[in-house]
Amino acid sequence: MALISINLQDGSVGKDQDLIIGIDLGTTNSLVAYMKDGQAVCVKGGDGKSTLVPSIVHFGPDNRIDVGDIAKEQLVKDPGNTIYSVKRLMGKSYKDIEEIQGYFGYKILDDDTESLVKVRVKDRYYTPVELSAHILRALKVRIEDVLKMPVSRAVITVPAYFNDNQRQATRDAGKLAGLDVLRIVNEPTAAALAYGIGLDPAQSELIAVYDLGGGTFDISILQIQEGVFEVLSTNGDTFLGGDDFDRAITTMILEQLGLTEEALVADKSFGQSVRLLSEETKKALSASAHFEGTVNGKKVTISRAAFEKKVQPLVQRTLDACKNALADAGRTADQIDKVVMVGGSTRVPLVKDSVSTFFGKPVYDNLNPDEVVALGAAIQADILAGNQKDLLLLDVTPLSLGIETVGGLMDTIIPRNSKVPNKAGRQYTTSVDGQKNLKIAVYQGERDLVEHNRKLGEFILRGIPPMPAGLPKIDIQFILNADGILTVRARELRSGVEQQIDIRPTYGINEEEMAQMLLDSISHAQEDMAVRGLLEARNEARNLLLAGDKFLEQNNAILSEEEKAATKDLLIALEEATKSTDKDVIHHAIEVLNTYTTPLAHRAMDVTIQAAMHGKDVSGETGA
Ligand code: ADP
Ligand code: MG
Secondary structure (H helix, E strand, O other): OOOOOOOHHHOOOOOHHHOOEEEEEOOOEEEEEEEEOOEEEEOOOOOOOOOOEEOOEEEOHHHOEEEOHHHHOHHHHOHHHEEOOHHHHOOOEHHHHHHHHHHOOOEEEOOOOOOEOEEEEOOEEEOHHHHHHHHHHHHHHHHHHHHOOOOOEEEEEEOOOOOHHHHHHHHHHHHHOOOEEEEEEEHHHHHHHHOOOOOOOOOOEEEEEEEEOOOOEEEEEEEEEOOEEEEEEEEEEOOOOHHHHHHHHHHHHHHHHOOOOHHHHHOHHHHHHHHHHHHHHHHHHOOOOEEEEEEOOEEEEEEHHHHHHHHHHHHHHHHHHHHHHHHHHOOOHHHOOEEEEEOHHHHOHHHHHHHHHHHOOOOEOOOOOOOHHHHHHHHHHHHHOOOOOOOOOEOEOOOOEEEEEOOOEEEEEEOOOOEOOEEEEEEEOOOOOOOOOEEEEEEEOOOOEHHHOEEEEEEEEOOOOOOOOOOOOEEEEEEEOOOOOEEEEEEEOOOOOEEEEEOOOOOOOOHHHHHHHHHHHHHOHHHHHHHHHHHHHHHHHHHHHHHHHHHHHHOOOOOOHHHHHHHHHHHHHHHHHOOOOOHHHHHHHHHHHHHHHHHHHHHHHHHHHHHHHOOOOOOHHHOO
16 A cells, blocks of 8 residues: 655645554553554654553643653652543443442542543543543554654454443544544454454454453454454453552562552652552563562562462463353363464463463464554454455444333344344334324343343434324334444334434443343343243233224124123233233133134124225214
8 A cells, every 4th residue: 555645735635545544442552553565563652662652641731631651650640630541431321430430540420320421630521532532632643743644544443342332432532533433343353353363254263362451351252254253252350450460569569678558658759669660570570580670779579480479360360251251152262273362461471371271272472462453453444445355354243232112022123243234124013093202212132121131222203193003114224334333213104204313322331241141141031031921912912902992993883782792801801811920821811802703803894895895884983
């Protein structure tokens, strides 16, 4: 791909339309990458030192905003105005993060627990989307400085477990940063791509992506087939990562100095030096067996063996999560073809060795583990730009999408694990005569009752012309675009009235809940089926009761008094039966009613047809 530099003087905008950049918007660090001479590369900062941009935003005096290394320096000096880990807040409500609020050194608030969180800095309130946009803008500037041309199109990665709200928030952040986000890609998919896995459509593979970053751990099991990356399962720990390794070393250093944790709090600058030394020690121990450093003029020595002993339980926790992920995917460790290492913390030899032993095979680790996701994003971007012919890569929906139907039942329209993008629809009708408005409530999840699933949003289709129940034809379409963003469109086909929404966040969901939803659907399958059966029987009975009343009214002149009375009795019996929790009781009452009324209905029909042929009106109260 040829990059043509621009001449700003004559106002031309250059050929940036050819270039789509790849961005890893991480919890701890973010990176930007692009394809240079057919090779994905991450972009270094102006100082040429590092490809990592710490995902930290500092709000200084005079409206000064810094991102990255400069902001990181403010973490201890000016904690209230230094925002880190904003990724943890994306698409979340206050309720979602209430329990972990103590983790953040800055102020998170919301007046309404159901709505999305905001961060307070000085007198201003920032949404996680705005804060992420600052990081994305810094990445945009970084690559524009290197390429000497504007870029406006990007692919951004997100964890595989991110839900629609979190993905939408990420997209919005891109837009706010002046980026046209062409695709949101799952991080494990990007990591696999960086290693060229999945680029051969003929090859089918089962891979595990082990991602241990600064503060989070994710394990994803992916099935790759014909260019489709299917997430079979995800697992992990949202509070386990390199930061915990740092804390382990801090404890060791304090022990050697004969100090306690209080010393860190008492003297902030001492605390900061110990923390910096801890991370430095950890990184050094990834390459050598011993490390010697000084703090406050005193020498400390830490051996790799001692460090490993300390963090062994943490590593074990990641392996337990791997076990769970495999179980959820219904696979075993030896069925995994490839294991990809992602995240700076996988540089720790103990981590690498433990994972390799667990899966019983060497791991993919020759690329920079903190760069692989960004590199893969650049490759995905290149594919989207059409530079790698005949390749079409797709992710899939992690949970089913559907709407609520009568009785609170979930009607799935796009099943879980469907290919993305996707479009599916179904026709519905009204259950009440003359119904003018219809509420369409959209849910995500696997359970049969919507109350157990997650509500994504709702809207009302208004202006349906009054018609008897069952006559309106309401077509509902689910359009899931390539980023997993959902548009729901409802249209009454007879009148053409139409309404649609792009799913907007109502409230968030945390990762555990997401995984739990899948597990619940399995453990409650039996019970759910029973409930669904009962509700469906009740719905059928209710429709029949309405039809029965109408039948009596319309055929008043045709039916004998005896027939009318018998039908009424059976209708009352059916109404009584709907109160039962045994679906068979309801089905039985339905059957008895149907058996009795079917011949009557046939006769009524014949009479009506005859009458119609002779131009007579036999309906209703007018009588004979
Ligand atoms: P995230 O995905 O959460 O943004 P990264 O993948 O960038 O995070 O990982 C950051 C973590 O990796 C930090 O805890 C950092 O200390 C750790 N790390 C980086 N290099 C090394 C190394 N050589 N040895 C051990 N840990 C490392
Ligand atoms: Mg990461």
